[in-house]
Amino acid sequence: MTSSTRDSAAPPGAPGAPAAAVVAVDDVVVRHGTATAVDRVTLTVAPGEAVALVGPNGAGKTSLVNTIMGLIRPAAGRVAVRGRAALVPEGRQMFPDLDVEDNLRLGAWPLRSRGAAARDTSRVYEVLPDLAGIRRRKAGTLSGGEQQMVAFGRALMADPDVLVIDELSLGLAPLITAALADHLRELNAVRGLALLLIEQNARLALELCTRAYVLESGRVRAEGPSARLAESAEVAAAYLGGPAEPPPAAGGAEGDGA
């Protein structure tokens, strides 16, 4: 498993120079106490690329995300993020007693030295116009779909080079998931924003991204272009969510076909 330029989907944004990976995870090990959550994983996301990370519950996806975001330190290996990564965290993670506007503004915290323009939320309302109508509502009072939209907007406020989405569809109705997926497609295609999508619903993830990794028990079981993975037997196993427990996403995957 080499890093960087493999399967490079031509990045629309970056001119000239060979596209260095915007996220490069190299042989990373993450341990929680004695348990190994991530076991020697190597993964890259090129600028402008949409990459899916699929796998059942407990595969180590969130541990890997937290490592990429610098929230936990890997026990071994290296993580390099070129530019800025912004996270849409699992479970939306609102600041419940602040309104939507303030939730968005806090998303620009890493840019606070850039002055008031960096905190201008209007660019988010342009991309996610549904948020404009609820900008003064407290985030804690919003529906799950609205909160997920706020979580997207908050991440976009950091003006990221790569958007890391930890569970797009979890706990959301299929229609709302579809609408959010459309937004993601647009951000990726029109604005050249690189995506790393962590998703239990493998079908949705493969549909949305050009390339994917299948994670199971902390290891990469398969990787490659989405189209190819979608046909492989290994991924079919991941659809079922592993032998231990059928996660709710399995139901969601079936529901999506409708």
Added chain:
Amino acid sequence: MSEFVQYLVSGLAVGCSFALLASGLVTIHRVTRVVNFAQGMFAVVAGLTAGSLLSAGLPHGLAEAVAVLTAGAAGLLVGVAAVGRRGTSPQSALIVTLGIGFLAYAVEIVIWGEDPRSFPGLGGAVEIAGAHLQKQYFLVIGAAALAFAALGLFFTRTLLGKALGACASNPYAARAVGIDVTRMGLVAFTLGGVLGGVAGVLVTPLQSLSYNSDVLLITNGFAAAILGGLTRLGPALAGGLALGVAESMVAGYYEASYQSVVALALMLAVMVWRASQHTALQEEASL
């Protein structure tokens, strides 16, 4: 009538110092979810430091300012010990603050001895409705009003204030958007130290302080802060004022030794009431 005005104004002034102490507790709790039992110590340190600096010849104003900054530094130190390590639970941090509060007794006794100390505040008095009122009362009331207004605006109008609050309301999300939660905790403790210090330098001219005066201050400050669930400033201010006035009336019309019973009774009543309100909610949120 003049008696009543006397008790009312002196009660408001003392209540303001309770409220200031409560504001420090609220500030720290709002950001870190830690109940800081060393809060009274900040006031004691500031009060005694100001007294020493004044007797060393520093002018009024400068001495108090240095004392408040000293309390801020004490706040930072307590913060480093209590929340400086990532992953310390608020419960463990509470025990750390309690321990530091007692440790501070030893340091304070070494520096200032065991006897209560005071220093003259704003001299002079005014006559209102026949009551003879020290100007210091009005200084305390004015300073507390200013501090509460500034603190309220800071938490609700500035991005830094909101980021501070965000650290407690959702620490994971705060870290995910790049807020350094540990550093914010230290900022909160420093601010809490400053607020405790302000309370200390204002109250010392009214009632002399010794190393163990922190118990009285924290009891009243906590009783006031608990009214707002340790997170809201408005109820803490109201609670502080109510306590100050009630205690002043009790001491004036009945017996001074009963006055701290008022604080303890109020605190108990509020906590019992809140516990009954919260049990159902907490079961749902399983926090």
